[in-house]
Amino acid sequence: MPRTGRATGLALGVLLALSASAPAAETLHFVMPVVYGTHLPGLGEPAARFTKLIKEISGGAIEFDLKQPGDGTQPQEILDKVSRGGADAGFATAGFWVAKLPAAALFSGFPFGPDAKGYVEWFLAGNGRKLYQEMYDQAGLHVHVIPCGFGGAETSGWFTKEVNTQDDIKGLRMRIFGLGGRVMSRLGATTVLVPGGTIGLSLDKHDIDAAEFLTPIIDERQGLQDHAKLIYLPGWHQPETVLELLVNEDRWNSLNNQQQALIETACQATLLSTLADSQHLQSDALVELAAKHGVRIKTWSEEVLKALRTAWDEVAKDEGDRDVFFRQVLEDLDGFRTPKPIPPPPSASATP
Known part of the structure; x- marks a missing residue:
């Protein structure tokens, strides 16, 4: 099985184990406006995929109520509304916030940036998650952020x-x-x-x-x-578009460890599943554009x-x-992406 398939299966296995051990509890509801309509393949559909998954694996104990763009919240309002507690959560892409947070572009897709696989590695094995949260914390925004899907690679136009x-x-x-x-x-x-x-x-x-x-x-x-x-x-x-789940900080902190783990792992499963299928989704569209x-x-x-x-x-x-944090994030990401030199094998004559 490919590495992505194994990782997705592992994430889902963790989800099922967590849900199986979860005691019955009152259902937690999160009102969640989205940046892209869920009818849009790639960019919008992952939000619906995540909400379906978290409801299933929590046995209905955690539900995210999707609000389509303009249904009470405009896309550009989501970050501030979630931070203020006017919405429990939001499903967006950080590129919408670059006017106030220049480094946001580096977490959503930027010139000559990582592809989906590169972002997963940086988020899971590097400092990506830490720096992502730090960006919002430094700005005084009361949100917990989780990378939660990929929207697909764009063409040059x-x-x-x-x-x-x-x-x-x-x-x-x-x-x-x-x-x-x-x-x-x-x-x-x-x-x-x-x-x-x-x-x-x-x-x-x-x-x-x-x-x-x-x-x-x-x-x-x-x-x-x-x-x-x-x-x-x-x-x-924009070699890739990263989608994010934003949860109001107070709502997040009110959850117990198991509830937080269910949401985190549901996002990871969505991240990996969209990694697996987004390339085919976009390449199939290119084939049709050419042939048809x-x-x-x-x-x-x-x-x-x-x-x-x-x-x-x-x-x-x-x-x-102009922006110190932008430079810090880009240097970290570039350093993570730079191949590390492989040390030469020890000399055969070397003594142990």
């Missing part, structure tokens, strides 16, 4: 013309935000603010030459293949990727100079 060299980026009008947008701007592109619902129209009117939106399967549902026929890979600006809709899928040239990487290093340094 949809293009109406080819970008074969670094010079082709100059003057390119592109819908792209955040750190990725700053990288493109540094290389001479013009970033344009375009609402997600009007991307197709903006491409048709030639207001933009390219657009980054979400993952391939959601891009397809948005119908972007009807407005542009060229995609570039890899999605250097005539979309060309190209790989960036080495020249362009090198230029993007160099520009990212400059943007990251600037961000680290």
Whole structure:
């Protein structure tokens, strides 16, 4: 069995053992608004997967009441609302909070960052979980955070013309935000603010030459293949999207160890199961876009990727100079990802 399958099975085994030993108790209810609608494959569905799992393995003793986007809470309000106790929990991605927490981008997906497997290793075997919680604590936010799913890797976006060299980026009008947008701007592109619902129209009117939106399967549902026929890979600006469970700190601290363990392990099982299936979900969407809709899928040239990487290093340094915690997290993550040298074997003549 693959390592991910074994890990998922182990997590579920722990869940079943915990639930089997749990005494009957009054049901705990958590009102939980979500950033993405649960009808969206990859980005939204993991929240529903988690709530179903925690209810099943707790024997109905723990229930999370999902609130779809806009049902009393707007996505950008979730963090503050959970911190204040206006909601018991929230299912989101930390990228929504970068305006107030610059390092949040590093826990949600960022240029040339880890893929899903890399994030799991950093969260479970490195300092990822510790630093993730520290980010919210330092900001005075009263939440307990748990990585709880993956939304999938993005492409580099949809293009109406080819970008074969670094010079082709100059003057390119592109819908792209955040750190990725700053990288493109540094290389001479013009970033344009375009609402997600009007991307197709903006491409048709030639207001933009390219657009980054979400993952391939959601891009397809948005119908972007009807407005542009060229995609570039890899999605250097966001190789993965990490989804988080936020629980109000007072609610979390009121739980006993077993209840906390059930929620933590349910999130870990969801994290690992989405790791296992998100790649296939997105790759299948790319195959369909090419075969059914005539979309060309190209790989960036080495020249362009090198230029993007160099520009990212400059943007990251600037961000680290402005925000000490951003630099601390990025240095830790880069250090964790750097392969450690294997020491040479002892000499055969060495004495024991």
